[in-house]
Amino acid sequence: MHPIEQLRYVARASGADAGLLVQEAASALGVFAHDPAGLVTGCRRLLTRQPSVGPLWWMSGRMAMSSEPRRTARQVIDEIDGDRTARELAHALPDEGTVVVVGWPSIAIQALARRGDTEVLVLDVEGQGHSAVRRLDRAEVIAEAVDPAHVAGAVEMADVVLIEAGAMGDVAALVDVGNLPAVAVARISSTPVWLVAGVGRHLPEPYFTEIVDRVTDRDSPAFISPYEVVSLGLVDRVVTNDGVVLPAELGPSDAPLAPELLTRLG
Secondary structure, eight states: OOOHHHHHHHHHHOOOHHHHHHHHHHHHHGGGGHHHHHHHHHHHHHHHHOOOOHHHHHHHHHHTEEEEEEEEEEHHHHHHHTTOOOEEEEHHHHTTOOOEEESHHHHHHHHHHOOOOOOOEEEEOOHHHHHHHHHHTTTTTTTTEEEEEHHHHHHHHHHHHHOOSSSSSSSSEEEEEHHHHHHHHHHHHHHOOOOOOTTTTTOHHHHHHHHHHOOOOOOOOOGGEEEEEGGGGGGSSETTTTTEEEGGOOOOOSSOOOOGGGOOOO
C-alpha cells in the first residue's frame, strides 16, 4: 500500500487496534522524512480524525520533534511491538482471582488470556462483552458476560476491577463508556481499581486536555458520549510497560510536546 493510502486508512479506521494504527501511521509518515511541514500536516490530519487514540499523539509528538523521523518511526514501531504491559498485568494479577472488565479492553484481554487461571466478569457495554467472552473462552479462561445493570454485584464479588486508558494525562485518564460506573461502585465496595496504560498512553497534559476537548461534544448530552474521564485519584494501581505502580509513582510522559499538533485542521 502506498504511504499516502496508509495514512488515509489509519485516518478512516474505526475500532482498529491502537497499536496497529500507530505502526501503520509511523511507517507511512516516514515518507515525509525530508518534508517537516508535510510530516506535521500528516500528523495533524490523523489526530483530527482519530483524536481519542493516545498512542497516535505519542507517535506524532516524537516524529514531529525528531531530526531523523525515519529512525524515530522504526523506534516507535519497535516499542509498540515490545509493549510488555499485558505481561506485567498477567504477572501481577492475584492467583485464581475474579476480575471485572468493561467491554473489550484489548490489553487486559491479552493479559487475562495469557494468565488462564482467572475468572472474568465482562460487563457487556456497547455489545462488546459477548465477543470478549468468546475470545477468553478460546483461551480456556472462565468468563461470563454480565448485564451492566448488575455492575454492583459483579464488582462486589471481584478481587480487582481493570479499566483501560485510551489516553492518560497527569491526573486523569480517558476510558470507554461504562468504566466510570464500575470505578464508582468499586470505591464504595473497597474493590481495587487497576488502570491499564500501555505504551503511548501516558501523554503530556496539554495533549490530554486537547483530546478530552476534541472528544467532548458540548452540543450533545453527556449520556451519548462513547468516552468517560476517570480521575487517577480513583485508581489504586497503574499497569504500564514498566510494571505496576501507584499513580503517584508514575514518571513523566516520554512523548515530547509539539505545540503545532494542538492546532486542528479544518
